Each structure stands twice: as structure tokens, then as C-alpha cells.
Amino acid sequence: MIRIGVVAGSTRPGRKADVVARWVCDIAAKRPDATAELVDLKDHPLPHFDEMLPPSMAPSTRPAVRRWGAAVAALDAFVFVTPEYNHSIPGALKDAVDFLYQEWHHKPAGLVSYGVHGGTRAAEHLRLVLGQVSVPVVRSQVTLSLHADFAQFRDFRPGPHQEATVGTMLDEVVAWAGALRGLRRPQAVR
Template sequence: MTRIAIIIGSTRPGRNGEAVANWVYDIAKQRTDAEYELVDIADYKLPHLDEAAPPSLGQYTQPHTKAWAEKIASFDGFVFVTPEYNHSTSGALKNAIDFLYGEWNNKAAGFVSYGSVGGTRAVEHLRLVMGELQVADVRAQAALSLFTDFTDFTEFTPAAHQVGAVEAVLEQVVAWSGALAQLRKAA
């Protein structure tokens, strides 16, 4: 069965991302088209990139990198739950992505973002990064506003229509993950 990771893209104390990712995961668990798993980058305690060799060589030496690589390699696709910090994604998520290369290749990615303008600028940056990693990013996106999908900017209270946006992301990520399976086999 296709395996999709829902990745919490923030490590900030008091982060909104955990509530958002849990909500996405609850929606995903109701589906039967893939196996979904919640992955928290905070659990891997990745320091600022500390591998001597470029990730494209796959010569990982650090135990945290090896654990992260094993986890990411086990998936066919990803849904990144990302905040928008200063018109981009979180440094923690970018760092976690940059630790690896081959483990991302020929897989699909979708985005659920949040911020003052729905996190759309963070996703714009992530789409560029995904292209370099040979990840097919899907068009659908759920963009959550701190003004309308949160109470007092901290309590996650998504508008009802956002469920459909998440469903569209999941649908496309699963479809593209399946379509890319032949490329993963060939690699």
C-alpha cells in the first residue's frame, strides 16, 4: 500500500503546526487509499546540517541522519505541514529537508500551510526545493489563515471548507505517489 508521511514542519515551542498536522492526520485516517503516518521533525533532533559530505552522495555518518533517512525512505509521498515565517518556511523544516537527497527522489508532495496569508509564500519556496529534490509537488494546497482558521492566532479552529482542501491535497499526493512508483523501482 502507498505510504504517505504527514510531516510537522516546525519545532517552535507552542507551535500551531502540531494541531494542524493532527487535524490533517485525522482526515487522512478516514481514507482507505493509503497508509498515513504523522512524522514530527522535532523527534529527530536534527542539528544544523552537520554531515561533511553532500546529501546527494548518501554517505551519512551521524546517527540522527541515518534515522531520519530511514524514516523518509519508507514513504512514497509527503504532506508537509508548514508555517510561514518571514515569507518562507521554517528553518527547521528546510534543514530537515536538506539533510537528505535520494530518500526524497521520485516521490510526491503536497502542502498544508498556515500563516497570516495562509502560508502561501512558504509553499512557493518549498515548491522550488522539491523540484531540486526530484519530488513532484501537486497543485492542490490547503492554506490556513491565522485570522480565520485560528482563534487568537493560537487555537486551531479551521473553517469547514478547509476539509475539502485537505482532501484534494491527499487525493493528488496519493495519485502522484502511485504514478511515480515505476521511477522509484527503476532507481
């Protein structure tokens, strides 16, 4: 079984990332080849990234970062749910990626983005960031429009086609996670 962490990538009041992430988890729960769990950044309050050395050289000794690292290390793959803020990802999500290094390696990811234009610019930015920590991002992604998939920009009501789009993305994440299994080493909590 592939263990997928569905990361709710915003901690902002009034966010929709948690609702969208639970929706992805519900769709993933129907699969026989994977399990999905919500990984909410609100449950992992991290400071702003301000380490003296990058985590590739010296892992953090902060307890909150070590707990976050253990959560990431325990998973095989990810789906990142991100809103688009000013053409990019939320700072909390960027910090969450930046605090770790080895824990991310060879674990594929899918992207679910949302915003006025589907959050596509945030998703493209996140692809670049994840590439630096050796997270291959699958081609298929889910883009949710605040106009079409949220009633009056508030209530999440995805179009009927979106579940199939999530399924396609999850198919790719699971396939990549299986293919990369031999490259992932069991992670010791540092």
C-alpha cells in the same frame, strides 16, 4: 496502500504544525487507498546542515541523520505542514530536507501552510526546495489563515471548507504516488 508521511515542519515552542498535522492525519485516515502517519521533526532532532559534501555525493554518517533517512525512505509520499516565518519555511524543515537526497526521489508531496496570509510564501519556497530533491509537489494546496482558521491566533479551528481542500490535495498526492511507484526503488539504509 500508499504510505503518506505528514511532516510537522516546525519545532518551535508554541507551534501549531503538530496540531495541523494531526488534523491532516485524521482526514487521511478516512481514505481506503492510503495510510498516513505523523512525522514530527521534534522526534528527529537534527543539527544544522553542515556536511562537508552534499548528500547527493556522500550520505551523512551521523546516527540522527541516518534515522531520519530511514523514516523518509520508508514512505511513499508526504504532506508537509509549514508555518511561514519571514516569508519562508522554518530552518528545521529546510535542514531536514537538505540532509537527504535519494530518500526523497519520486515521492510526491502536498503542502499545508499557515500564517497571516495563509503561509503562501513559505509554500512557494518549499516547492522550489523540494523540486531540487526530485519531489513533485501537487498543484492543490491548503492555506490556513491565522485570522480565519485559528481563534485569536491560537486555537486551531479550520473553516468547514478546509477538510474538502485537504481531500482534494490528498487525491492528487495518492494519484501521483501510484503513478510514480515504478520509479521509486527500495531504499537501503545507508
